[in-house]
Amino acid sequence: xxxxxxxxxxxxxxxxxxxxxxxxxxxxxxxxxxxxxxxxxxxxxxxxxxxxxxxxxxxxxxxxxxxxxxxxxxxxxxxxxxxxxxxxxxxxxxxxxxxxxxxxxxxxxxxxxxxxxxxxxxxxxxxxxxxxxxxxxxxxxxxxxxxxxxxxxxxxxxxxxxxxxxxxxxxxxxxxxxxxxxx
Amino acid sequence: xxxxxxxxxxxxxxxxxxxxxxxxxxxxxxxxxxxxxxxxxxxxxxxxxxxxxxxxxxxxxxxxxxxxxxxxxxxxxxxxxxxxxxxxxxxxxxxxxxxxxxxxxxxxxxxxxxxxxxxxxxxxxxxxxxxxxxxxxxxxxxxxxxxxxxxxxxxxxxxxxxxxxxxxxxxxxxxxxxxxxxxxxxxxxxxxxxxxxxxxxxxxxxxxxxxxxxxxxxxxxxxxxxxxxxxxxxxxxxxxxxxxxxxxxxxxxxxxxxxxxxxxxxxxxxxxxxxxxxxxxxxxxxxxxxxx
Numbered sequence: 001x002x003x004x005x006x007x008x009x010x011x012x013x014x015x016x017x018x019x020x021x022x023x024x025x026x027x028x029x030x031x032x033x034x035x036x037x038x039x040x041x042x043x044x045x046x047x048x049x050x051x052x053x054x055x056x057x058x059x060x061x062x063x064x065x066x067x068x069x070x071x072x073x074x075x076x077x078x079x080x081x082x083x084x085x086x087x088x089x090x091x092x093x094x095x096x097x098x099x100x101x102x103x104x105x106x107x108x109x110x111x112x113x114x115x116x117x118x119x120x121x122x123x124x125x126x127x128x129x130x131x132x133x134x135x136x137x138x139x140x141x142x143x144x145x146x147x148x149x150x151x152x153x154x155x156x157x158x159x160x161x162x163x164x165x166x167x168x169x170x171x172x173x174x175x176x177x178x179x180x181x182x183x
Numbered sequence: 184x185x186x187x188x189x190x191x192x193x194x195x196x197x198x199x200x201x202x203x204x205x206x207x208x209x210x211x212x213x214x215x216x217x218x219x220x221x222x223x224x225x226x227x228x229x230x231x232x233x234x235x236x237x238x239x240x241x242x243x244x245x246x247x248x249x250x251x252x253x254x255x256x257x258x259x260x261x262x263x264x265x266x267x268x269x270x271x272x273x274x275x276x277x278x279x280x281x282x283x284x285x286x287x288x289x290x291x292x293x294x295x296x297x298x299x300x301x302x303x304x305x306x307x308x309x310x311x312x313x314x315x316x317x318x319x320x321x322x323x324x325x326x327x328x329x330x331x332x333x334x335x336x337x338x339x340x341x342x343x344x345x346x347x348x349x350x351x352x353x354x355x356x357x358x359x360x361x362x363x364x365x366x367x368x369x370x371x372x373x374x375x376x377x378x379x380x381x382x383x384x385x386x387x388x389x390x391x392x393x394x395x396x397x398x399x400x401x402x403x404x405x406x407x408x409x410x411x412x413x414x415x416x417x418x419x420x421x422x423x424x425x426x427x428x429x430x431x432x433x434x435x436x437x438x439x440x441x442x443x444x445x446x447x448x449x450x451x452x453x454x455x456x457x458x459x460x461x462x463x464x465x466x467x468x469x470x471x472x473x474x475x
Binding site for chain 1: 217218219220222223225226227228229230232233234235236237238239240241244245260261262263265266267268269272359360362364367385386467470471
């Protein structure tokens with residue numbers, strides 16, 4: 001009995017040190033050495049490239065909507081961020097129409113991704129087609145030539161993972177940072 | 184341990200075929216436009232249903248991930264299940280309804296499909312008048328009872344609790360969407376909790392006393408109440424002598440057995456859950472008016 005008790009206490013302590021201390025330290029240490037930028041959250045001067053932001057005004061490329069249209073409940077209370085509209089939701093239909101009207105006002109032809117919310121509500125990416133749809137509006141607002149902005153988009157397209165997983169995408173933050181450098 | 188790879192392959196193929204079929208029809212459903220977005224008449228949807236999905240993942244890989252996630256016990260999602268099309272959502276719910284056997288949750292997938300295998304052997308024996316045996320062990324009344332008990336616990340727990348949830352006020356106020364989609368949210372929540380998965384259809388405001396208590400009961404029964412008949416079955420089978428396969432033995436390492444096993448899984452899952460599913464995703468799809 002005492003032997004079992006002593007053994008179980010020793011095993012508990014060993015695993016406490018191994019899994020509670022050594023493993024997280026090894027993980028943190030390795031990631032800091034090998035993938036420092038990613039481990040720190042892929043931060044740039046203007047925020048993380050992994051978290052979508054809202055860009056106001058026609059001078060910036062827009063990301064996907066943040067979903068406040070859909071998830072704002074009665075009295076302006078934002079309900080749980082994971083609350084998602086179902087496939088036949090009237091709220092979704094209205095939110096899509098509203099978002100499309102906003103885009104048209106800025107001179108952008110709405111695309112599928114630009115009027116729908118993502119699962120995380122902070123999708124940092126848009127598809128190349130979404131970016132090209134905004135080229136003329138952004139170029140006009142900034143007084144740049146449309147072809148220069150289009151070239152800028154083309155150089156910022158990430159191809160899909162390993163060539164077959166997912167879809168080609170453009171990270172909105174990267175694109176807007178490059179836009180500032182362009183003038 | 185069984186000493187025959189073919190026996191394992193027969194069971195594995197049943198898992199592979201069910202999983203493949205589910206990924207197939209879910210992918211097709213999700214590559215179709217989202218009905219609510221179509222109704223707004225402002226955009227075309229060449230990428231498929233992108234509501235609740237991330238651009239870099241795309242519609243099809245998200246579907247693949249979420250189907251795989253609901254048929255194993257990872258409990259994670261890469262897109263909002265709640266915004267899947269009705270048929271896509273049906274694939275997620277029904278993958279768990281079949282008992283999570285394709286390939287199943289960590290540690291629980293194999294024993295669940297072996298319960299189905301015993302029932303298949305028994306039914307096969309009834310149909311062609313052969314002695315029910317599985318892996319050299321005679322399957323008798325006691326084993327069939329335990330296997331049936333093990334298979335029926337999950338639907339029993341889920342259907343009773345869902346029935347209670349939709350009958351009382353505390354259960355009905357939680358869904359974030361109205362109509363059949365709200366019912367799907369409740370159904371998914373309890374199947375996921377009972378069946379060792381833990382992922383969320385979302386849209387359900389589940390942090391209430393009612394959902395916390397009933398969810399706790401569902402988790403407890405879903406995990407441990409199934410293990411009891413499975414352990415009893417294992418003990419009973421271990422105590423039996425291995426009988427050599429004879430002329431009367433129904434072979435369990437053939438494509439015929441794989442087919443029968445799939446049939447039993449679909450029929451048992453289908454018969455128990457069809458009424459519930461028809462109130463949720465099926466009626467939602469019919470309201471939509473098209474098959475896809």
